[in-house]
Amino acid sequence: MKGHAESAAPFVANEPRAHWHDESLWFVRVKRDRQAATVPEWEDLRSTASAIKAHTLSRLADYLEEFERNATANGIHVHWARDGAEHNAIVLKILNDHGVKRLVKSKSMLTEECHLNPYLEAHGIEVTDTDLGERIVQMRKEPPSHIVLPAIHLKKEDIGELFHIQLGTEKGASDPKYLTEAARGHLRERFLGAQAGLTGVNFAIASTGGVVVCTNEGNADMGTSLPPIHIASMGVEKIVPRPRDLAIFLRLLARSATGQPVTTYTSHFHGPLPGGEMHVVIVDNGRARILGEEAFRRSLSCIRCGACMNTCPVYRRSGGYSYGYTVPGPIGSILGPQRDPAAYGSLPFASSLCGSCTDVCPVKIDLHHELLAFRQELAKKGYLPWQKRFSMWVMGQVLARKWAFLLGGRLMRTLMPLLPRALVYGPWNPWGKQRELPPMPRESFRDLLKKEPR
């Protein structure tokens, strides 16, 4: 598996586009700030949300059982899946039991994590992602590059070209309004022809046995009110105790995600359509194990708003695909290596540890501290490449000895300006790939300080 830096290379090679990507996401971050500022109790809301999550995680099994009891009483079928394969098999069985061949989906990162689409397609089911961004990347046979803005890496001209080929829009047309209208028509046909709808779950309420789904487009509502069967896939961590706790998260979610006061539709499902069926599939897929890890369990509090991505200087400049994991950005850099440290070991290093992610996280996950802790974990377990281990060892030796440190500084100041460029910026200096070293000072800080009158 390629590391983050290698995977980012093609993205950063196109400098104007990388710059545009950076600006697009910063624009969303600015909108988030503006919305957060309209709520004077914003910081209290974050602390409360964090504490509700900590409480819920400390009693997760009880709340899931309570949810199951109440959901069953509401006429919802509740299923449990240990992993992605079991989740996919449950979904397929529900579809097969009803002879469903056409499924419409609204956004669900969990089904991305479980690789549901290819599995269902291999079993003869036509799967249509209906969130506009997700439909775009599905047509391109790509995964989403961002959890809230799946097609943020594409320009309108790319989408115009795609729609021209797939939907017969005019060649060269790239007006977002025109393209969205074309998608609306195309997806209405899919909604009307679907036999079942699948959604993710933003929140599940234990005390009432219902699930809540938030969208701006209304695709989850179309997908669950036209076909008679609704399947909702939820990770175990989506549970909140009561409706009044849900209120706290709804005040934070859309403001943090896209800088809106709330999503257009916040739909509460407490049972099937009359004459229909509703199923909830509760998925663990490694979450119970993470719950036992003191240093990383807070990552289970994530409500998938994407604010950490929008603000992250590394994500903004390297793009979602450079992470190679379903969830990119700072939170993905913790979730990925938790699942598979060998495959995603480079992700905790895809960070400057600036802490901006921690500052914007609506549930106060200590993201940059966890990233640092993860680096230490990976080092202890021997997942670091030899170059990194060796250079760290050298630095350790130098920093532990005053004479070595002083000598090192002197050599840098005197020899560096004399060395040919090819030697300094060779392949052994990945830091210098797109950056220039500052000019070497003539004197060290220590020398300057000595000269200062006391």
Added chain:
Amino acid sequence: MATPTTSRDTILKAMRANAPQLRPLPDPPQAIVYPNPLEHFAATLAGVGGRFLKATDEADLQLQLGSLEVFQRATRIASTVPSLPGNVDLEALKNPHELEGIDLAILPGDFAVAENGAVWVPGTNLGPQRAIFVIAQHLVLVIQASTVVHNMQQAYENLNLQRPGFGVFISGPSKTADIEQSLVIGAHGARSCTVIAL
């Protein structure tokens, strides 16, 4: 022979084994209140692409509705507001697909929220076909001006979730910004959302 363990038992057992020490459930913070919640609601609704109208009485409500362009242009109108009847008999529709082609839906909201421009519409306000609120091309929501609450915390204190059932907060028209972050109104659901307060 031991009974086979189900996935449910395996998951719950692992969760109990790995559960951190019990942490208390916090009380919610003091939430924002506005000097004039109805005014703030109207401004927030405009900010999310919706439109607000105030009617003085039932007769004015009819007038206000009649003055709307989306009403004047509509051929097929569905309504679940008794005083503002449409021309589509929802009870006669056999399945939700027959809702396609409805130009305007007029629905009652139970209350509205000042902080985010949302209107609570319980499933029982949607008539026999739940899809009406999202499949109609345009939407008019009718609320009582006195029902506007300040914030979502207050909203959930008053909220009666019907079980089994459905309910939705609607804040403005359907929208997307999935193409280059350009806001486009009218993604899958209503292309416009007008809230009239009585």
